[in-house]
Amino acid sequence: MSKSILIVDDEESIRSSLEKLLSYEKFKTHAAPDGRSALKILNQERIDVVLLDIKMPGMDGLEVLQKIKEINQELPVVIISGHGTISTAVEATKLGAFDFIEKPIDMERLLLTVRNGIRQGQLSRQNLLLRRQVIGKTELIGEHSSILAIMETIQRVAPTNARVLITGENGTGKELVARKLHELSHRSAEAFVEVNCAAIPEELIESELFGHEKGSFTGAVSQKIGKFELADGGTLFLDEVGDMSLSAQAKVLRVLQESIFERVGGLESKTVDVRVIAATNKDLLEEAGKKHFREDLFYRLNVVPIEIPPLRERRSDIAVLAGYFLDQVAAELGIAAKKISAGAADLLLDYSWPGNVRELRNLIERLCILVPGEVIKKEDLPSLHLSREEDIFKDPFSLKTYTEFKDFTEKEFLIKKLRENGENVSRTARQLGMQRSNLYKKLEKYGIELRSEDDR
Numbered sequence: 001m002s003k004s005i006l007i008v009d010d011e012e013s014i015r016s017s018l019e020k021l022l023s024y025e026k027f028k029t030h031a032a033p034d035g036r037s038a039l040k041i042l043n044q045e046r047i048d049v050v051l052l053d054i055k056m057p058g059m060d061g062l063e064v065l066q067k068i069k070e071i072n073q074e075l076p077v078v079i080i081s082g083h084g085t086i087s088t089a090v091e092a093t094k095l096g097a098f099d100f101i102e103k104p105i106d107m108e109r110l111l112l113t114v115r116n117g118i119r120q121g122q123l124s125r126q127n128l129l130l131r132r133q134v135i136g137k138t139e140l141i142g143e144h145s146s147i148l149a150i151m152e153t154i155q156r157v158a159p160t161n162a163r164v165l166i167t168g169e170n171g172t173g174k175e176l177v178a179r180k181l182h183e184l185s186h187r188s189a190e191a192f193v194e195v196n197c198a199a200i201p202e203e204l205i206e207s208e209l210f211g212h213e214k215g216s217f218t219g220a221v222s223q224k225i226g227k228f229e230l231a232d233g234g235t236l237f238l239d240e241v242g243d244m245s246l247s248a249q250a251k252v253l254r255v256l257q258e259s260i261f262e263r264v265g266g267l268e269s270k271t272v273d274v275r276v277i278a279a280t281n282k283d284l285l286e287e288a289g290k291k292h293f294r295e296d297l298f299y300r301l302n303v304v305p306i307e308i309p310p311l312r313e314r315r316s317d318i319a320v321l322a323g324y325f326l327d328q329v330a331a332e333l334g335i336a337a338k339k340i341s342a343g344a345a346d347l348l349l350d351y352s353w354p355g356n357v358r359e360l361r362n363l364i365e366r367l368c369i370l371v372p373g374e375v376i377k378k379e380d381l382p383s384l385h386l387s388r389e390e391d392i393f394k395d396p397f398s399l400k401t402y403t404e405f406k407d408f409t410e411k412e413f414l415i416k417k418l419r420e421n422g423e424n425v426s427r428t429a430r431q432l433g434m435q436r437s438n439l440y441k442k443l444e445k446y447g448i449e450l451r452s453e454d455d456r
Contacts, residue, residue: 002026002027002028003027003028003048003049003118004027004028004029004030004045004046004047004048004049005022005027005028005029005030005047005048005049005050005051005114006029006030006031006032006038006041006042006045006047006049006050006051007019007022007029007030007031007032007051008031008032008034008035008037008038008050008051008052008053008056008061008064009031009033009051009053009056009080010033010034010053010055010056010057011053012033014053014103014105015031015033018031018051018105018110019031021107021110021111022114025111027114030045030047033056034056034057034058034059035056035058035059035060035061035063035064035067036058036059038050038052038064038068039064039067039068039071042068042071042072042075042336043071043336043373043374044372044373044374046333046334046335047075048075048076048117048118048121049075049076049077049078049098049114049117049118049121050068050075050076050077050078051078051080051110051114052064052065052068052077052078052079052080053080053081054079054080054081054088054092055081055082061079061081061092062088062091062092062095065077065079065092065095065096065097066095069095069096071336071337072334072335072336073096074121074124074125074334075121076098076099076117076118076120076121077096077097077098078097078098078099078100078101078110078113078114078117079092079097079099079100079101080101080102080103080105081100081101081102081103082102082103082104088100098113098116098117098120099113099116099117101113125331125334139176139180140154140173140176140177140180141317141320141321141324142314142317142320142321143316143317143320144309144314144316144317146309146313146314147314147317150177150306150308153304153306154177154180154181154184154306155184157181157304158180158181158182158183158184158185159184159185159186160185161275162303162304163256163275163276163277163278163300163301163302163303163304164178164181164277164278164303164304164305164306165277165278165279165280165284165298165301165302165303165304165305165306166178166277166278166279166280166306166307166308167279167280167281167305167306167307167308168279168281168307168308168309168310169281169310169356169419170281170355170356170358170419170422171355171356171357171358171359172308172309172310172311172356172357173308173356173357174239174279174308175194175237175239175279177279177306177308178192178194178235178237178239178277178279179192179237181235181277182234182235182237182275182277185235185275187233187234187235187275190231190233190234190235191230191231191232191233191234191235192231192234192235192237193227193230193231193234193235193236193237194237194239195208195209195227195236195237195238195239196239196240197238197239197240197241197242197243197244198239198240198243198422199240202245205244205245205248206245206247206248206251206264207220207224207226207264208226208227209226209227209228209248209251209252210226210228210251210261210262210263210264211223211224211225211226211228211229211263211264211266212224212226212263212264212265212266213263213264213265213266215265216263216264216265216266217264217265220264220265223263224263226263228255228261228272228274229270229272231272231274232272232273232274233273233274234274234275235274235275235276235277236274236275236276236277237277237278237279238252238276238277238278238279239278239279240279240280240281241278241279241280241284241301242280242281242282242284242287242292242293246292246293246294249293249294249297250294252276252297253294253296253297253300255272255274256276256297256300256301257300259271259272259273259274260272276301278301281420282420284298284301284302285298310353310356311353311356311357311360312352312353315349318348318349318353318360319345319348319349321357321360321361322340322345322348322360322364323340325360325361325364325365326338326339326340326364326368329364329365329368330368333368333369335368336374338367338368338371338373338374338375338376339374339375339376340375340376341375341376341377341378343377343378344376344377344378344380344381346378347378347381348360348381354419363381363382367380367381407446410442410446411446411448414428414439414442414443414446414448415448417431417432418448418450423450425439425440425443425450
């Protein structure tokens, strides 16, 4: 992909000659005659290096440099001046200029500086992105009392070896809490190993957790080390633990009780020192009553419970999270951070967010990519089915007829069960003990739209 160079100079002849040179070298060019035009381009285009004149009408180069660094601290800016002085070069460097070139311009040196600036910018963005990714995996964002209480619990529990059971709807941030517990624990220098129990077929979950010996079953062509061994000394995160098979649950219970296990097909007992953190979007006691989950395992896992509320129950955090994601996505994309208008912010606040924080993050990323301006307006937002918001707060006992009451409660029940099962219709139908075709008829009757593409 061609790298973009922004040329900022009030002399048309210089802009033209630099555009020709850089275009010949396969760079994409943008030109601006003054600082205000340059800042407008920076808010609309991805720029890799800025060539900036010092003496310009209106805002001078140093003022523009300062504004650029406020927009994008990592963007390399090369100062070009026909009135070069040591004091000007020093001041430009202090403000964050990458290099300083005097006029008349040595074109060979300019090209070398541009290429060095591009490399420097790439390294800076990569380092920033890596830092943000590391922080983003453990950073809990929010000012609502429920989130502050969770943060306090994490601070207290993390240094201990106590097992933690994290509950909450999909997309609320259960993995973030697990990673934060590990980061603040004395095991932080050791491995954090994650297992998504819902994503592993029932016949393979034991091999995934405990490993297997060569030839222990068809397809076991070599020995495999399981997640418990990989996490020895560190933390094992059992995500969606409510979807684990009963057979695997029994073996996990034994490890929690005795810290020993055997690989599938093996005879040797292995000892591990692992802190187990589990998460689920299900009511495990309710699942235990249906014989889908071991009650004794629930009590082993649920030493310290942490329940994460859905986003609709902490609306004061929506603006905080949106602002955080705007900055995060801008850094990842290498663009100037966008702002959200008051009208768009109101619409975000009114929405019910069935996909919780994950849905909000995905929406912000989509808007940062697709919205051309620097401000996200109300009309830029997709249709956010706000009728669901009205349903959530409706009092069913205010309905006038039994039919209205029955339809309302049935619709809400189906929405809840679909959400618990990741909108998988087949799985939901099996759980409810009804025909898949009958469930589809109910969805059509109540106008329930599925967001997932899986197994509809």
